[in-house]
Amino acid sequence: MVVRKISIAAFAGSLRKKSFNRGLLRAVVALAPPDVEIRVVDIDDLPLFNADLESETNPLPPVKRLCDAIKGADALLIVTPEYNYSIPAVTKNALDWASRTDGVLDDKPTALMGASPGRFGTVRSQLHLRQAAIENNMHVLNDPELYVTQARTKFDENGDLTDDETKKRVVELLEALAAFARRLNQGPEQSVRP
Numbered sequence: 001m002v003v004r005k006i007s008i009a010a011f012a013g014s015l016r017k018k019s020f021n022r023g024l025l026r027a028v029v030a031l032a033p034p035d036v037e038i039r040v041v042d043i044d045d046l047p048l049f050n051a052d053l054e055s056e057t058n059p060l061p062p063v064k065r066l067c068d069a070i071k072g073a074d075a076l077l078i079v080t081p082e083y084n085y086s087i088p089a090v091t092k093n094a095l096d097w098a099s100r101t102d103g104v105l106d107d108k109p110t111a112l113m114g115a116s117p118g119r120f121g122t123v124r125s126q127l128h129l130r131q132a133a134i135e136n137n138m139h140v141l142n143d144p145e146l147y148v149t150q151a152r153t154k155f156d157e158n159g160d161l162t163d164d165e166t167k168k169r170v171v172e173l174l175e176a177l178a179a180f181a182r183r184l185n186q187g188p189e190q191s192v193r194p
């Protein structure tokens with residue numbers, strides 16, 4: 001049986017060069033199973049949301065890039081830090097822009113992951129993201145969850161993930177998201193050529 005490849009649009013909610021979360025997203029790309037294609041979306045040049053900048057006919061290029069990538073993918077992965085017990089502005093800003101383009105987030109199978117030097121590994125940020133997902137009718141994968149705690153012990157000086165247990169859990173989450181997307185988008189597994 002040929003299993004259809006699942007495409008996952010993914011972005012990291014940190015602009016920092018040696019960001020743990022950008023490193024986690026690089027690990028996602030490197031570790032993606034053969035039936036999963038990760039399409040990383042660059043959100044570094046997204047402006048702060050401003051309704052005066054919105055245009056349905058001529059959206060700003062970074063907004064169009066983000067929305068086209070999410071719309072064209074089977075699923076969405078958000079890799080986010082936690083700031084002040086909540087969603088960092090960079091992550092929320094991307095979500096706010098995407099939420100303004102009709103249908104982009106609607107029904108989208110979505111998974112969350114995040115890394116923090118602290119003991120809770122972005123759990124509070126992810127919980128707040130789940131709340132924002134409700135408003136946009138996104139379907140957030142419940143199991144497994146991935147909270148990368150004590151990131152300084154799991155990434156090297158370049159921000160690359162080195163921890164084998166975390167790598168294993170990244171793969172498990174990607175496999176679960178792909179299966180979730182297949183269930184939501186197509187029903188049971190299908191024998192469709194890529």
Ligand SMILES: Cc1cc2nc3c(=O)[nH]c(=O)nc-3n(C[C@H](O)[C@H](O)[C@H](O)COP(=O)(O)O)c2cc1C
Pocket residue numbers: 014015016018019020021022081082083084085086115116117118119120121122
């Ligand atoms: C404004 C600010 C608030 C923060 N608040 C939290 C927090 O609530 N919880 C937490 O675990 N880490 C917090 N941190 C630490 C971040 O987890 C840490 O800076 C992390 O490296 C950010 O992710 P990044 O490496 O991907 O940029 C905060 C950092 C900043 C700059």
